[in-house]
Amino acid sequence: MLSTTEPGRRPEQGQILVIFAGAFLLICLIAALVFDVGQNLLDRRTEQNASDSAALAGARYLPAAYVYHGGCAAAPGGMPAVTAACNVAVENGFSDGVGGHTVRVDLPPVAPSTKAGLPGHIQVTIGGTRPSFFAGVIGVTQQRTGAMGVATNNTDIALPYSLLALDPTSCGANKITGSPGTAVTTNGTVHIDSACSSPPGGLQLSGNGVLTAPECDVVGIITVSNGATNGCTTAPTGVLVSGDPLRNLPPPSQPGAPAAIQPIDVSPGPIPSGCPGNSPATDAAPATCAFSGGPYAGKTYRLFPGNYPGGISTSKAILYLSPGIYWLGGSGLLIQSNGMVISKAAGDDAGTAPSGGVLIYNTVDPLPTTGCTGAGCYGPIKINGGGGGTPTLALRPIQSGDYKNMVIFVDRTASFGGGFDIDLDGADANISITGTIYAPSATMKFNGSDTDTLAAQVICYSFEVNGSGAAFNIDYNPGDLFHVTGTGLVE
Numbered sequence: 001m002l003s004t005t006e007p008g009r010r011p012e013q014g015q016i017l018v019i020f021a022g023a024f025l026l027i028c029l030i031a032a033l034v035f036d037v038g039q040n041l042l043d044r045r046t047e048q049n050a051s052d053s054a055a056l057a058g059a060r061y062l063p064a065a066y067v068y069h070g071g072c073a074a075a076p077g078g079m080p081a082v083t084a085a086c087n088v089a090v091e092n093g094f095s096d097g098v099g100g101h102t103v104r105v106d107l108p109p110v111a112p113s114t115k116a117g118l119p120g121h122i123q124v125t126i127g128g129t130r131p132s133f134f135a136g137v138i139g140v141t142q143q144r145t146g147a148m149g150v151a152t153n154n155t156d157i158a159l160p161y162s163l164l165a166l167d168p169t170s171c172g173a174n175k176i177t178g179s180p181g182t183a184v185t186t187n188g189t190v191h192i193d194s195a196c197s198s199p200p201g202g203l204q205l206s207g208n209g210v211l212t213a214p215e216c217d218v219v220g221i222i223t224v225s226n227g228a229t230n231g232c233t234t235a236p237t238g239v240l241v242s243g244d245p246l247r248n249l250p251p252p253s254q255p256g257a258p259a260a261i262q263p264i265d266v267s268p269g270p271i272p273s274g275c276p277g278n279s280p281a282t283d284a285a286p287a288t289c290a291f292s293g294g295p296y297a298g299k300t301y302r303l304f305p306g307n308y309p310g311g312i313s314t315s316k317a318i319l320y321l322s323p324g325i326y327w328l329g330g331s332g333l334l335i336q337s338n339g340m341v342i343s344k345a346a347g348d349d350a351g352t353a354p355s356g357g358v359l360i361y362n363t364v365d366p367l368p369t370t371g372c373t374g375a376g377c378y379g380p381i382k383i384n385g386g387g388g389g390t391p392t393l394a395l396r397p398i399q400s401g402d403y404k405n406m407v408i409f410v411d412r413t414a415s416f417g418g419g420f421d422i423d424l425d426g427a428d429a430n431i432s433i434t435g436t437i438y439a440p441s442a443t444m445k446f447n448g449s450d451t452d453t454l455a456a457q458v459i460c461y462s463f464e465v466n467g468s469g470a471a472f473n474i475d476y477n478p479g480d481l482f483h484v485t486g487t488g489l490v491e
Contacts, residue, residue: 039130043145047126050092051149052489054124058085058105059151059488063120066107069240072096081107085124100129108160109150111243113491117161117191118245118484120154123491150491157485158478159245159436162188162213164459166244166440171220172200173443173462176209177228182467183210184446188457188476189217190232193241196220205230209465244440245484246459251411252325252361252403258306261289264349269299269317274310276303283367286310286376288331291317291339298338302349305358309365310375314339315389322346323356325398329365330372332379337389343396352392354432357399362421363411378414381422385429393424397435397480406482407435407456410442420445422460424452436482446472457481 061081068079072086073096082105086096089103096103102125109115109123127146163186165174174192176184190213194202202220205211205228216222216232217239224230260277263269271278274287281287286309291301296317303312305324311331312319318340335341345356365376372378383393397407410421421442424431431452437444437459444463446452451471458474465472 040143040145043128043130043143044147046092047094047128047145048147048149050089050094051124051126051147052151053092053149054085054088054103054105054126055122055149055151056489057088058082058122058124059153060084062122062153068105068107069110070104072103072105075105079107081105081122085122089124089126094126094128102127109491111241113148113150114243114245114248115150115152115484115491116240116245117159117164117242118152118157119160120157121150121152121490123148123150148491149489151489153487155485155487156483158481158483159457159459160189161191161242161459162186162457162474162476163190163463164242164245164457165192165194165462166242166460167462168193168195168219168241170194170462171196171198171202172204174202174464175200175204175206176211176465177204177207178466178468178470179208179227180469182208182465182470183212184465184472184474185210185212186474186476187214188474189213189215191239191242192216192218192220193243194218194220194462195241199223207466244459246438246440246482249402249438251363251409252327252359254329254366255306255325255327258308259304261304262302264300264302264320269296269301271301272296276306281309281375283307283309283329283365283376286330286365286367286374288313288375291315291319300349302344311379312341314341315391318342318352320344320349321356321358321395323358323399325359325361325403328360328362330363330374330376330378332362333360333381334379334384335382335391335393336384337391339389340392340394342392342394352394352430354394354396354434357396357407357435359398359403359406359409360395361409361411362414364414378411380420381408381410382420382425383423383429383431384425390428390430392430394430394432395434397482404482405435405480406438407433408437408439410439412441414441420464423447434480438482446470455480 058081104125106123125148192202196202201223203222208227210229212231216235258276275289288310291314300318302320309329311328313334315337343358364378397405422444425447434455436457439460444460446465447467455475
């Protein structure tokens with residue numbers, strides 16, 4: 001008897017539902033990509049146009065001593081730049097707090113803008129939220145977009161800091177300590193990005209350390225202990241992170257070999273081996289141009305700008321640096337004992353007073369490409385006194401080109417295994433530096449027992465000041481510092 005039953009096919013029933021469910025989910029994902037992501041791109045483009053237009057509108061009323069950080073809905077009157085920016089945002093369909101939109105104005109800009117902290121700049125940030133079209137199927141119920149515009153009507157702006165420390169988190173990394181009365185005095189703003197809100201804080205003053213400044217802006221807290229003195233005229237709360245205002249500034253290109261060193265005494269000294277003019281160092285064979293032996297004692301030499309693979313050091317000689325860029329490819333700059341390094345204009349061949357202008361770029365020898373041993377390795381910029389001599393570092397900043405009024409630039413990517421990247425250290429050392437010291441990833445140390453004048457601006461990752469009665473006067477003179485240029489829409 002033949003059977004007509006087919007028991008083997010029953011398990012296949014319902015598979016079409018599984019296939020349909022999977023296909024439906026895939027269709028929804030594709031729809032989310034096409035509709036939600038596409039709409040997000042359109043929304044962001046609209047927000048970008050509006051934020052750019054609002055920033056340009058507000059920039060018409062700059063420069064002015066405006067400080068405001070907040071939304072348009074809470075903006076006070078009497079600030080034409082803020083009013084103009086908010087009005088243009090509304091004209092473009094973005095009202096703060098309406099329809100899921102936010103409109104924020106920052107004067108000066110704040111991080112993540114590359115113009116954070118710069119006076120004469122206005123930042124407008126527009127954000128929006130809306131329900132998802134299809135992405136809700138996968139649990140994404142809202143879409144968020146945003147855009148930022150920054151504008152200025154200035155063409156030449158100095159950064160508004162005497163001392164800017166960029167470490168965003170460390171506690172106690174920035175400190176002033178020492179006895180008796182190690183002091184830092186400046187007539188410009190001190191800004192600390194560290195958000196450390198528990199002792200020792202973003203800025204630590206201890207052990208009779210003294211800080212005197214018109215304003216101290218610390219994102220976290222300032223701690224004062226053990227006889228220290230907080231001489232900040234104002235120390236506001238609610239300080240915002242600055243971030244590196246020069247993060248988009250490219251490093252100097254590696255130059256060619258320098259001209260031969262010129263002995264300039266009546267009885268000239270020899271040129272050391274490894275220096276330009278006597279078997280000069282190369283990238284493939286870096287060597288420190290070192291004036292450390294008896295034949296160089298008391299002798300004076302003129303050096304010229306260019307590439308120095310293995311750096312420069314002196315413990316005996318006086319080195320005059322002719323104007324230009326000194327690209328130190330390893331080992332850094334070391335000055336100790338009776339060594340002196342002084343920037344000198346052409347024709348100025350006497351004395352210790354600086355003239356002319358230089359930029360010292362401290363980096364690492366580009367060869368070998370992997371690993372690092374010997375003179376080509378990254379080293380600090382260091383002045384080390386207290387050894388029976390009077391070492392001197394006297395520099396004026398470069399006077400022309402893209403780095404005008406910058407005196408030291410430390411490679412953002414170089415890494416020093418121990419100690420400080422810039423170490424102005426030692427009793428009886430003479431230090432006189434003018435211009436902007438830009439070392440955004442570097443640690444700095446000021447130490448000793450003398451009074452030294454830095455008519456300079458210091459931008460570093462963190463700093464430490466200590467010693468026995470050391471005094472560092474940091475004079476803020478915008479005309480002697482690196483300036484940011486640009487007009488119109490700048491970000």
